[in-house]
Amino acid sequence: MAGPPERDEARLKAQIAEGFRRLKFEPRLEAAYQQHYYESLRDRVPWVALSALLFFLIYALMDYAALSPGVYSLSIPVRLLVACPTVALTLYAHMRYWPRERFLPLYSATYLIGGLSVVAILWIAHSQKFDMPYEGLFIVVIFGFFLMGLSFRTGTLLSLMIVVAYMGMELGMGRRPEMLAYEGFFLVTGVAAGSVGAWLQEFAHRRAFLDACLLECARIRTERDSQAKTRFIAAAGHDLRQPLHSLALMASAMGEDLDSDERVMLARRMDAAVQHLNRLIGNLLDVSRLSLGASQPEWDNVRFADSLEHIRPELEALANAQGVDLQWQVPQDGVVRADAVWLERILVNLVVNACVHSGGTAVRVQALRRGPRWRFEVQDNGVGIDPVQQSQIFREFYRGDAVPRDSDSGMGLGLSIVRRMLMAMEAPMGVISAKGQGSTFWLELQAVSTPETTEKQDSLPIFV
Structure with missing residues (x-):
């Protein structure tokens, strides 16, 4: 076995x-x-x-x-x-x-x-x-x-x-x-x-x-957890120091004689470093709570267009900084049974992974109705994932062979958090990829029918 x-x-x-x-x-x-x-x-x-x-x-x-x-x-x-x-x-x-x-x-x-x-x-x-x-x-x-x-x-x-x-x-x-x-x-x-x-x-x-x-x-689980803790200490110490070191340098530079444009540029970089640090800490807290079973989904009927509105500005700013064309093809009136906060976290992690680690220039987020479920897909035109690595990319601290666009590559927790959250919600997920052909990460959530969605199911407007 x-x-x-x-x-x-x-x-x-x-x-x-x-x-x-x-x-x-x-x-x-x-x-x-x-x-x-x-x-x-x-x-x-x-x-x-x-x-x-x-x-x-x-x-x-x-x-x-x-x-x-x-x-x-x-x-x-x-x-x-x-x-x-x-x-x-x-x-x-x-x-x-x-x-x-x-x-x-x-x-x-x-x-x-x-x-x-x-x-x-x-x-x-x-x-x-x-x-x-x-x-x-x-x-x-x-x-x-x-x-x-x-x-x-x-x-x-x-x-x-x-x-x-x-x-x-x-x-x-x-x-x-x-x-x-x-x-x-x-x-x-x-x-x-x-x-x-x-x-x-x-x-x-x-x-x-x-x-x-x-x-x-x-x-096997105990040995793997022990190894994960070792990687956790090494990865956390290394990756948390990077944005903190950048913030220290930029804070020191703010005290120098700089013109307004340079100060604005430094302020933006400091904001990006703070956001990156916030993502790292958030991932650490998420994986810790999920590993201990201290976090459980709070079920609700979630209009996922509203969830995307909450996370869209941050993700588009990240995509612009990475030189990635981020596209959205999501119906406005779709409703799923899920944890609203977890759904936002899952989509953020998948989009960040596609923008930062895929090596592509375009990322598309779309939602498709598949019978009683909504299927979410995050597609990129990057380098793709080797079939051997596809079974490992959802493990904690696994980063694969792709070369990140910068040193802020994270700790390899994003996809692991996605997997753990979807397992807790009993939602199927997977990845379709091949070397040189990009990747499509998908997940399916139970659809919730409302009078509005029933009437507009055949002609849902697209949120782009």
Whole structure:
């Protein structure tokens, strides 16, 4: 099972909550469990195989000592030339590390062949008028369920096949119906008891697998958080010093003999440095609150054109300073279910990321109605993002390979904050990009229908 720890952890917790009494997980978890089962099964194969070989050899000697020549002359070859080679082949497959798809069928077939060989020996004895007890089948069932560790379904199915083969043999040999029913009852009861034990064993094994996976997710998350804290200290110390140093230099220059134009220019630069510092501190506070779970969305019906009016002056000033043509294509009357402050923060971070880090000359913000949702897109014509990096750009402090336009590149928190906020609002998001073809960051929010939006849905004015 591979993927971000928080996604794997959510999948594991959902499986535990749903339960697995049928001994089945959802497909991705089931595939991971089957591989885990195979690896754990391999640990017991040498001991199971050697025990089985030893048992067959002992029983061959007992056949020679206790049975008539007519019986052991046939039973010993069955044990040594049919059952033992199958067990030896399983041991060989284990040593050669056969893949799971080949090994598990062989392992199951070894149990079936071992059981049918016992049925064959019973048939040989009965055909020779030698009364051999059927209790040997109980040993086979116990061996399969508990020593071999067969899964519940496989063990039950194969055991019933062995019992049916024995009952068919006895019926063909003319066994009295009352004796056949008596033996069949005890054999089926033995299989039922083994099946219950196998179910309990597999259920406990699957639960232990889920717990181990949760523990591994927690370990990975802890290591990642520890690394993030280290990067946080380094990035915060470096990036917060930059605007503070610029402010100190410009404040010192204000005391010199400057004309009015130079003072205006310095004042603008100081204002830009203050705004940048404010964004850095705001991002730090946002990621801290979201990481601790101290910030939750305050739901409201948000007219997103109003939200854009609040943030538009700041973003257009930033775009002009970066030499970026910022365009808006947003209907005036669209309403979504969201946190108004968070929506503004999300759009600001996406637009700032596009203007500062994309390497492009144009950025377009648009909103499109997609059924019950509004889809927001922030598009740029920049250098694009490599597919490998697309899975990493939403991590804290990740900056990628793009060269920023200036030293005020931020700490790599903007997209991480966007992801955390949208996850809290259960809103899908993503990025579409390719090297040299620009990028489109998108998100979708639940649309809210009002009388005004319903009437104007087909002819919404564009806010440009």
